[in-house]
Amino acid sequence: MATTSSSSDEAKKKEEGKKKKQALGWIEWLRGWFNLIYEMLFQRIMASHLQNPMPLPPVNDLTCIVTGSTSGIGREIARQLAESGAHVIMAVRNPKAAYELIQKWQNEWSGMGLPLNIEVMELDLLSLDSVVRFANAWNARLGPLHVLINNAGIFSIGEPQKFSKDGYEEHMQVNHLAPALLSVLLLQSLIKGSPSRIVNVNSTIHHVGFVDPEDMNVVCRGRKYTSLVGYSSSKLAQVMFSSVLHKRLPAETGISVLCVSPGIVQTNVARDLPKIVQTGYRLIPYFIFNAQEGSRSSLFAATDPQVSEYCELLKSDDWPVCAFISQDCRPTNPSEEAHNVQTSYEVWEKTLQMIGLPSDAVERLIEGDEVPCRYGAEEGN
Template structure:
């Protein structure tokens, strides 16, 4: 058992009272950070070009989830136009194929045809996630960058559950990407040095995860879409932090989370008409999807990212690398530094996704691992 985990358990056993929510000071600081980013993100990112120039990526194979709209579409298109082999992992494969045809037509005459393909992936089905990983790993080829971009924020909607029985925000934003990341480790090892880039959100600063009630059904707290979204994003940071620690330096795989900023995406479709009107009245403060894609593209391609991730690991920093919307290292929320909760999130996530506790270690050793979803043998 890693020393950090042992220490976390010791610290946890010494606590007299279980934390049931963010303290009011943590909550206030979190919201102040969210408001600050919304008001000043464009000024803070004024040094960035749009679109963001990318280094040579001709040798990279990249999987991008949720790449038919918004930030994901920009990420996939820009990587492809820069020479990468891009796999659009999406639920609507027809829409993706139509996009590729459009991109190829627009790109015609500017160079070699774009190297883009489509594979079906539905994050609301853990079986779909496992089948996708099985199909990709079966190719026995390398994967250099996994970009977990797909996510949902059902603003104002009632609580809904996937067919797997999990609250939809938690499954789409955390559980499914976590399962995909672990199951694709064999391909990421073949592509080493490789990266897992998780598109996170500044809203994780106001999130709180109760590992005994990740579905928010106990009645201890009232469910809101905001709570569902923010807690799922915090869970993603916590899980990513432990995964980064579990991966030895020699594996050559780095895990990081990024904030795209406050971006004008399809989330606006879920807003009321009044709020939508206000949303469109402040374009100066809101990033376009192309601007929102910059931090992820930077995290996926910048040559200094592995060195930074390894530096944090060497310093025993409790949180994985977190890159801000202005493409600079920043600090995750106070609650994200809670090591005890992070390891509980890790254990609970593996349990919920049907993976054994030793999954990562077995994959690193080149062994097969049984998963409750998909074809059972991965």
């Protein structure tokens, strides 16, 4: 009888595997596109109560790392935090451009108060070795980190599929894998800065995303790759990973994990659009936010005193997803697929495997232990 029962269980598992979801259902897909179009058409009305620029609470005691802060939303986030008194670290691929920006900002700020407290550290999200080197350099300071803003991202519209030197699809690596690795490796610094926050700049486009944990690179199982598939799936993966990280961090760590939507924003992504689409993109400025308007949800998530309470409330209620702040700086609900707890845990495990960390990395780092990573080993060479 035991053998029969075992065979029956195996048959059930095989059957479940065959029925495994391969894509969004058409109703989910339509609902996702409705959310996206609705946000584009009405985001300015929904956010009409917000000031621009957004006034910030006192942030003089905050140390903030902002990735991708030489252009677009990231540049506005870094500048406004610095002008409000925060110590800002611009984590960027092009340090020269960052230093030029800082010089410009310091000149403009001259006579308005103390010099801006900004520094630059090199970080290339297309290299997981670079992420580990950055984290090691920061952690070696033994100082607190209060806010990590994972802002850097790519959306190579219309481009063919590309892979990083680490072997991962570029959207997935830059938008999800590298920020995930950075967030985990900086946990001990974030604990020192408690109460602290990890703010992931996400996108409403995650509503049309689908993640297959067994095919994060979108190379098999008959799935056709497009830049939209790459981008939307990377953003959904980020929400799923953030939701599990949110649950894995005990309340006593004092770390809040949340995602934000900046809205539909006029940024450098337009440079990858076809010429005719670029023209249309510029013809509808009323609907599309500028970078300063797009920075408001991230700044709100990074500084509002009630955000930490909201995140803890979700954790105590055992809500299946992390906090998600919309472009109008109000809590909103991620996509229906983001609520798929089983897939979220599969994405969590697969992500840790891909970024070279053991499955118990978070728990060990919380305990103060050192955790080996497959990347960054050549640093000592």
